[in-house]
Amino acid sequence: MCLAVPGKVVSIDQRADPLTGLIDFGGVQKQACLEYLPDIRVGEYVIVHVGFALQRLDEESARASLELFEQLGLLEEEFGDAWEQAARQESGSEAR
């Protein structure tokens, strides 16, 4: 339903009403309304939908997600056997 893409806040026009900023989508730049993230700062990443920044992207969470995926892989390599891995999951022990 909702095509929204991450972009980096390049500049903020504090005088604009509604609050507006320039967002960089990897070399493509477009103005977006920042009114729903009033304390956003230049350099932060936001998720943009139909010209509106809807949420700040949290770097720490993104890193944690990717690390979790990496660990899944490590488990796989460490134990090889999928059954053993499933059993380990089943017993509730988190990946390290």
Added chain:
Amino acid sequence: MKYIDEFNDPDLARRLLDEIRATVTRPWALMEVCGGQTHSIIRHGIDQLLPEQVELIHGPGCPVCVTPLDVIDKALEIAARPDVIFCSFGDMLRVPGTDRDLFRVKGEGGDVRVVYSPLDALELARRNPDGQVVFFAIGFETTAPANAMAVHQARRLGLDNFSLLVSHVRVPPAIEAIMTAPACRVQGFLAAGHVCSVMGTAEYPDLAEKHRVPVVVTGFEPLDILEGIRRAVHQLERGEHRVENAYPRAVRDQGNPAALRMLEEVFEVTDRNWRGIGRIPASGWRLADAFRAYDAEHRFDVSGIRTEEPAVCRAGEVLQGLIKPTECEAFGKACTPRTPLGATMVSSEGACAAYYLYRRMTGGPDRQGSRIPREEMNPVG
């Protein structure tokens, strides 16, 4: 692009897939609610990479698919008026009303314009003080804050030549309707990440508890979708039914407070018709009384338009996940993307269109034994 490339990594995708394979022991049916997720699943071929036991049911989360016929007929009538500049998101132009679409209205002289943002429509209203500018305000909770801001600004700036044709829909009542439908097959939900970026997750624990289904808030890149599936399958295998957030980088439990305040001010909850499904109580928003003057239905007196949706195809059952597209008698015969009988075949995110493309290629029987007629497998000429 940061936050996209990392979440497309094929090695990590393989690890997630291995983990899903290692976890699943029996068949599970998951519904991805959002059309954007359906699009990503088809685009990356994710459904073909999953173990046989994991079935994805494509949900009703495509705003283009579910906008009801009578609202589209109203849009067509308004857009055809000589004093109106009718603005819409691009994908609505192709969706047919009873006997034509917005492209046709444009072809017949209507001033129909594609805009990227509702604020672009507002700007057109500012630059055309002598004309009426109408914005077709469709979409789910993700899009509603943008449309709310447009009408809020219109009132603040005194732009009385601006109005909205509102057809907003909300996800949680749709999930409720799907779960209470007889013969519902859905055992777990991948909730729409960007809806939750706005709304937060507070609406889901009750649904998960009441219907005993896992609800996993899920993003849109391949790794996000695989992680949503992994967590849902993990819960199901353990007999759990919790709300989990598998898209924490863009979703906070409390949502976006500033956007929620704006929604509260501009809209009020109403019943809505969903194309192909029918009326779902409390499943949409309309303009609150304070903004009723900006309601295009009243301004242009089209609220009398009523359109019965003729019974032709089974898109409703597809949207509910009750049947697969291939189980519809019309699928691939009378109903193809070029001659769609239903909304699910119209939009590229629609379940039938997605199935049509994939099954036509493989040509073989799908998991339930349906088969596509030969002539559709061989569209030469």
Added chain:
Amino acid sequence: MADLATEATAEAAEPAVDPANWTCPAPLRDQPVVVMGHGGGGALSAELIEQVFAPAYGNPTLAALTDSAVLGMGGARLAFSTDSYVVRPLFFPGGSLGDLAVNGTVNDLAMSGARPAYLSTAFILEEGVELAVVERVAWAVGAAAEAAGVTVATGDTKVVESGHGDGVYVTTAGIGLVPDGVDIRPQRARPGDAVIVSGPIGLHGVAIMSVREGLEFGVEIASDTAPLADLVAAMLAVTKDVHVLRDPTRGGLGASLNEIARASGTGVRLRERAIPVPDEVANACGFLGLDPLYVANEGRLVTFVPPEQADAVLAAMRAHPQGAGAALIGECVAEHPGMVVVATGLGGTRVVDLPLGEQLPRIC
């Protein structure tokens, strides 16, 4: 269930959904008027040709539906093509209407393997348009013709009343000679053929969109508009047995490959990761919800060559300025005839269908 949502109230005691009443409308696909999609290079364009033009004046030459017709005249084989140019805005990053009008027709000729020689130009001017604008377009035509090595041999001008045109429209036609032993057409695609694209895709379409009213965005991208006849000559110097050439303009690479697959009754299999999509194109398409495979190009070609010639042709292309970014993106197969299938980066597959009309920004 036909009650209007806006008139609905909170009396929601009725059952949520009644499966017996789930229905779906039967929309009409056939348009009795021309819509923009008829010019989009997709299925609607094809239907217009098949249903309106072919019945009226169809003939075996026209039926080939190639970019340019190849005609036998006086012992020579002549390539002949015409095209109209209605781009808006007239001037855009990397080029102008004048560049397109020359390069587009030159490239249509080149896609038959021809050496373009002569062009005609016809200008349709709207009353009130500034002469300085017409002059800029004219000079762009002249410069592009010189760069492509063609002569503008004849021309015409018409003026329409204000409001009946869009500033300047240009139509060009061109002729060129097809070398002996060269037989390039979509029908010649064979299973096993290597599929090569001459450089990064989507640049023209994204450059135009970035300056289109209502959509403006900032991007360091210029249209790829360029004449390709010289590149084609370099390829033919390696082998005359080039099977297919196509310049993927409207409808993009996706539409061109579908046309080739349908014309030849073969399938096309692509590797997504091998398709050169510049980051800016991918990101612009990302936020507009477009697929780069359907975005227009004006200085690219896609070719099908026998597998044993692939390396040599690719090397010759890469040695040429217009083919420096050439890449082997897939192959022609006997399976799934008429269809284009992409192996995704994750190892799945998806079908790239013929687009219906023009691509539209989407929100979902």
